[in-house]
Amino acid sequence: MSSTIRWGVLGAAAIAVGRTMPALKEAPSATLSALASRDLEKGRAAAQSLGIPKVYGSYDALLTDPEIDAVYVPLPNQLHFEWSMRAMQAGKHVLCEKPLAISSEQIRQLCAERDRSGRHIEEGFAFRNHPQWARLDEIIASGVIGDVRSVHVTLAKQFLDPADVRNDPAAGGGALYDLGSYAISACNLVFKRPPRRVVAALDRDPAFGIDRLTSGLLDYGDRHAMFTVGTQAGSDAWGTHQQFSVLGSQGWARMNFGFAHARPTACQLEVGDATSVGAFPTQTFAFEPVNHYLLQVERFSRLLLGQSVPSWPIEDALQTLRTVEALFASARTDAWVAVAD
Numbered sequence: 001m002s003s004t005i006r007w008g009v010l011g012a013a014a015i016a017v018g019r020t021m022p023a024l025k026e027a028p029s030a031t032l033s034a035l036a037s038r039d040l041e042k043g044r045a046a047a048q049s050l051g052i053p054k055v056y057g058s059y060d061a062l063l064t065d066p067e068i069d070a071v072y073v074p075l076p077n078q079l080h081f082e083w084s085m086r087a088m089q090a091g092k093h094v095l096c097e098k099p100l101a102i103s104s105e106q107i108r109q110l111c112a113e114r115d116r117s118g119r120h121i122e123e124g125f126a127f128r129n130h131p132q133w134a135r136l137d138e139i140i141a142s143g144v145i146g147d148v149r150s151v152h153v154t155l156a157k158q159f160l161d162p163a164d165v166r167n168d169p170a171a172g173g174g175a176l177y178d179l180g181s182y183a184i185s186a187c188n189l190v191f192k193r194p195p196r197r198v199v200a201a202l203d204r205d206p207a208f209g210i211d212r213l214t215s216g217l218l219d220y221g222d223r224h225a226m227f228t229v230g231t232q233a234g235s236d237a238w239g240t241h242q243q244f245s246v247l248g249s250q251g252w253a254r255m256n257f258g259f260a261h262a263r264p265t266a267c268q269l270e271v272g273d274a275t276s277v278g279a280f281p282t283q284t285f286a287f288e289p290v291n292h293y294l295l296q297v298e299r300f301s302r303l304l305l306g307q308s309v310p311s312w313p314i315e316d317a318l319q320t321l322r323t324v325e326a327l328f329a330s331a332r333t334d335a336w337v338a339v340a341d
Contacts, residue, residue: 005301008034008068008092010059010083012046015097016074019262020124021050023294024072029301036062059083063090070304072124072297073097076165077172081106084121088113094121095300099181100314102172104321104340111314120304123317125185127259129295132269132287133189136246136253140190144273145248151190153183153227154243155259156234166231167208174210176202176324179229179240182259184320187218187225190246194319195220197338202331205232216327219336238262250274254281264289 007024009016012035024032034054037043047055056062063071063086070093073083081101087094088110100123101107114121127133140148156179165171166178188194195218203213212232218225234241244258251274257267266289270281299309322340330337 003305004029004031005093005304006031006033006067006069007072007297007301008036008054008062008065008070009072009074010036010062010087011073011075012037012039012042013074013076016072017046017050019293020072020074020297021046021052023291023297025050026291026294027298027301029305030297034062034065034068060086063087063092068092070095070300074124077102077177078170081110084110085113088117088119088121091117091119093119093300093304095124095297096121097124098185098317099123099172099177099321099324100317101321102177104318104325107314107318107321111318114314120311121314122300122312123314124296125182125312126292126296127182127261128185128189128312129299130261130287130290130292132255132258132267132285135269135285136190136255139253139269139271140246140248144251144271145246145253146250146274148190148246148248149223150247151187151225152243152245152247153186153225154229155179155182155240156228156230157240158234158236159231162208167205167210169209173208174212174214175229175231176211176214176327178231180214180216180227180324180327181320183216183227183229184218184323185316186244186258187227188316188319188323191220191223191225193220194323195225195339197336198323198326198330199336200327200330202328211331214327214331216330218323239265251276251282254279261289261292264291 036056040057071087073096159166166173200216205212213230215228245254252272269285271283326337326339
């Protein structure tokens, strides 16, 4: 292996061209070596604009390149499983956009292939790399807000384009798969485990067929989480509306931009201790704009180079998908549903 990780990208999706490939160009421990696109002209145009030396007209051709160490998969949701699996089978490490798959059984198979091949695979939740999440862990561990009792999450944006894959049920579209995966992942990050059971309310778009508004109550036993996600709610700005808060036995914590930053943006983590009144914080932690896509690919590359950095196993994604499946089942049955072990 070279002194940097040599990356290939499968597909010239907007998130790849606009966020992740520029991050791969900038990350010190990464080298963006190749791009594959089924639309070869589109691929060549993207490669020229980003200075990528190799362009392939098929994903398989990139996977057979012996000079590629790791692959980034930004394809539509329903293709994540297939190409993550094929990449590991070809001996490549994998960073795949969320959701990693659209069923828990698919993630179970990815876990088995990871163990067989010895390749590393992660789900691309860039928000987990932002320093505010490490600070939140420190705050909770310090006991300043007491024991965590509840988490509240809201994520929403106007996704009204019929051609948007988020509006295609067959492509794993809808609020729960797209935005709900953030909410569930964050709740599990705080509680360090999945919920025991869930109940959901869901509203579907009559034309698209996707869930456009979903709310869930997650029961962790002695603590709870609640979330609402919507694809036809909130603003129509460049970033989603986001609210994230943690209620403790002696205080609370709140982020004003906790999840995906489509553009690097300054944000705050506010903390209220036992002396706080209303929603007025007793401490505020300010964070300068950081590119968490850059932080993600640099951390991933350093991990592959053998350095000691955080990582998140795809068993986390398995827990998220099992929770998503239970929430869909709850909405169908109007009842609490247990989350599979």
